Amino acid sequence: MTCNLLLVDDHSLIRAGVRALVLDIPGYAVVGEANDGAQLLELVEALAPDIVLLDLSMKHTGGLEALRRLKARRPQSKVLILSMHTDPDLIMQTLESGAHGYLLKDTTATELEQALAALRNNERYLSPAIAHTVINQALHLARNTPPPRHSLTARQLEILRLIVRGKSTREIANGLNLSIKTVEAHRSQIMKRLQIFDVAGLVLFAVREQIISLDD
Template structure:
């Protein structure tokens, strides 16, 4: 089944470039475009895309404001932020607002495909170039006391190992290959980790991992 994409960016050249890249990726098609965040909710309700590729900085309504409105209206489509911004606080805000992934605009076609594949498979995706930044920001928040009020739950050694890899931006396929496990086994562990921690997004997992010293900047 073809995965349906909606492009939201105020630069027509960027939209044209992304559309061209997507046309070379089997199994994906662009079904619509918008040039401002104010149009996001309307387009999502009308077109029902599987994944939205959303810019942050736009003329009238920012991507983050549009994303907040989208989630407030109960829309469950996946959202992949596509931005030039590398500010750690902005990235964390995007993830906490409901984005499923964050991709830099200077990415390659290969990484775009990896990000789309991850979101299509109900995974999260962070550009490797910003994964370190997100961890660093989580450390700063943890040190300043800005962290979720989650109680610590015991995880098995294997679950801790997989959690570290998830936080470092590894996909389910990469984790399975690296640990010599089946993809189904890794998916089961991932589901159990999130259920046990009651955390269902990358930003929350990063904060938990940093707070509990499961991962550090040297990992």
């Protein structure tokens, strides 16, 4: 089944470049393009895209505000931020506002394909170039946040470490010699037990509980 994408960027050349990259990836189709947040909301309702590739720096309605409106209007559409910004506060805001992934604009075609595949499989994706930034920001926030109570098993903690490090379900399954369904079950149980359902929250929890360190 084809995965339908909507491109949102106020620079036509950027959209053309991303569209060309997407069209080289089997199983994806660009069904529409928007040049600002207002047009995005119109097209989302008309086209019902599976994934929205969203720039943060746009005229009129900015990307962050557009993201919040999009998630309120059509929460089932997954959002992959495509931005040149590496500011940790901004990245955390996008993740907390419902973005499923964050990719830098100087990314490679291979990384774009990996990010799209992750979102298509109901996973999240952080560009490796900013993963350390997110962990640092989570560590900073953790200093003023009381630790939650939890009862994760040793296996769940092991899988949580791999999730936070950006490993896909398939990579975790292969590395631990488990089935994909088993890993998915563990992932679901982890999120339910922690009551954390986004990657930013999982990173914050993992850093605060010293499940991972900045050296990871």
